[in-house]
Amino acid sequence: MRKAGGARVEGEVVTGAGPARVAAAGRAPVAGSGAPVGTGPKTVGEQGLDARLIVGRGDFRLDVALAAAPGEVIALLGPNGAGKTTALRALAGLLPLTGGHLRLDGASLEHTPPESRPVGVVFQDYLLFPHLSALDNVAFGPRCRGAGKAEARAQAAAWLEHMGLAGHAGTKPRRLSGGQAQRVALARALATRPRLLLLDEPLAALDARTRLEVRARLRRHLAEFEAVAVLVTHDPLDAMVLADRLVVVEHGHVVQQGTPAEIARRPRTDYIARLVGLNLYRGQAGGHTVRLDAGPSVTTTEDLSGPVFVAFPPAAVTLFRDRPTGASARNLWRCEVAGLETHGDQIRADLTGELPLAADLTTVAAAELGLHPGASVWATVKATQTHAYPA
Amino acid sequence: MTAPGRYGAAAGPRTDGPRRRRARGAPLPLLVPGVAALVFLLLPLLALLVRAPWGSLPDQLTSVEVWQALRLSLVTATAATGVSLVLGVPLAWLLARTDFPGRGVVRALVTLPLVLPPVVGGVALLLALGRNGVVGRWLDAWFGITLPFTTAGVVIAEAFVAMPFLVISVEGTLRAADPRFEEAATTLGASRFTAFRRVTLPLIAPGVAAGAVLAWARALGEFGATITFAGNFPGRTRTMPLAVYLALQNDPEAAVSLSLVLLAVSIAVLAGLRDRWLTGT
Secondary structure: OHHHHHHHHHHOHHHHHHHHHHHHHHHOHHHHHOOOOOOOOOOHHHOOEEEEEEEEEOOEEEEEEEEEOOOOEEEEEOOOOOOHHHHHHHHHOOOOOOEEEEEEOOEEOOOOOHHHOOEEEEOOOOOOOOOOOHHHHHHHHHHHOOOOHHHHHHHHHHHHHHOOOHHHOOOOHHHOOHHHHHHHHHHHHHOOOOOEEEEEOOOOOOOHHHHHHHHHHHHHHHHHOOOEEEEEEOOHHHHHHHOOEEEEEEOOEEEEEEOHHHHHHOOOOHHHHHHHOOEEEEEEEEEEEEEEOOOOEEEEEEEEEEEEEEEEOHHHEEEEOOOOOOOOOOOEEEEEEEEEEEEOOEEEEEEEEOOOEEEEEEHHHHHHHOOOOOOEEEEEEOHHHOEEEEO | OHHHHHHHHHHHHHHHHHHHHHHHOOOHHHHHHHHHHHHHHHHHHHHHHHOOOOOOHHHHHOOHHHHHHHHHHHHHHHHHHHHHHHHHHHHHHHHHHOOOOOHHHHHHHHHHHHHOOHHHHHHHHHHHHOOOOOOHHHHHHHHOOOOOOOHHHHHHHHHHHHHHHHHHHHHHHHHHOOOHHHHHHHHOOOOHHHHHHHHHHHHHHHHHHHHHHHHHHHHHOOOHHHHHHOOOOOOOOOOHHHHHHHHHHHOHHHHHHHHHHHHHHHHHHHHHOHHHHHOOO
């Protein structure tokens, strides 16, 4: 099989234009996106990813539907153990599906072994082959897909140059910095010209300082990638910066999806609310009043009826030691401080009582109120600062 | 990666002191048998050096018989190591990377030749591959191949005894190696075999080399299975250990000389593995 592949490439001298085209496509993403070089039929309606991934393992069951158009970047966001990595491995073919389907550019891949899928993976800790130089790491894919040695190396060199790593071609992975290793891993995955690029926690292995720069770089590379990219992360910032659309997974199921702005504005689970930093409650709306499942009512500006979510930021909460007299009695709850922690330059108070909520206040305010765990406080929120939306 | 190194360097001088003090204060019930064990292990080797016929050594070692035996030993041990590599590495991979029913039993059976008395191994080989053996009968009848009492028989006897060392060593290295590198190779388009050949094998090369050296040393010293299965024919199956044993009956001085050669080879092997075993851990 390898022999046949090698022979094919030798005959196909045109592939020599490969690296140039690779680099060109990279630099001019718009031009490149018009001519996908992938496999499968070119029916426009079927381009991209269409998957329902069902994987059962013991008592854990993953059931996630994913769809994406070429050029789109999707982030699978969720807590540890939600099944994100399982979904990624299933897409790559490293884990068999127990049900559902997986179509990429119209071609069914459920029974295609990983080595035959047009899928590239950037692993969490990159998994660069330690015995190979950066160049040979990147050339590995093209070699396996049938390119001759010189041809594969030429392609790899073009990719490294594109990633700004031309000077590190001969470097062994252990001598690369975290950010460089990540770029080599990305180049290695892209060098096979995948129609689906998977990134598993692409920034998790980096320290905070390099993270910012690497994130910006990765965003650029993902933006110019012409096929579907799916990245897995538990970091909401990474997800929101890198992805066009977020798919939030909890306990093996999609709990919410949408653009980063939608998700940040209208969280639908406690997990997402915590990620985007909002107090979130479920309740029944009747006009401007929402009776929360947690007990008390909240007055909102929205006029809704039926089951709704109510969200407001911790910074919108005002705390008083004594019951405020002048204020209206609406959106006023008696709470107890359960815990205090610094949150940036603010103090975040964790409150229990009538309505459990998080409140942010300045250090000065916290000191003036004499807050300490166990202290009882009154919390209020203006109706204009709440946001209610149908559940 | 640099962190443990730095830690080690910093911890080095600190732990050295207490360790030396502890050695000085070692309780007698441990110190005496410990030193006795050391003497016990080294004394025979010293005796070998003391009683070596240094004067006649050049003559002894240049005799045709010695060279014949030494060459045969080196050739057969190397061949047995080759057989062990070609068959043993795949077996180690199967044991480490696949899951099949009864794997535990297979693993135990693989290690059996490690503990089996080599003579028993030789007898078993005779029963399997001998002229009237379970398989040997057909080899003889169909292909005219006779293995016992041939040089090939020596290789088989040595490989039988030595291969488990290699398998166990390589399997351990494979288990310690990250299987996700193979997965990464797979996502790049490599078949499982290509992934093994181009990624896993280079990664476990040190373990394979150590296993091969171990197997080679074991094969070089093989006596029981060889003499049982392959006999003792000069130039054909008389390897160094057999020559030593024979010489001891007729010409003890020659036996000592031959033993010295084997000792030298063993020390060379140990020196080759120095980095791995003596300074490691």
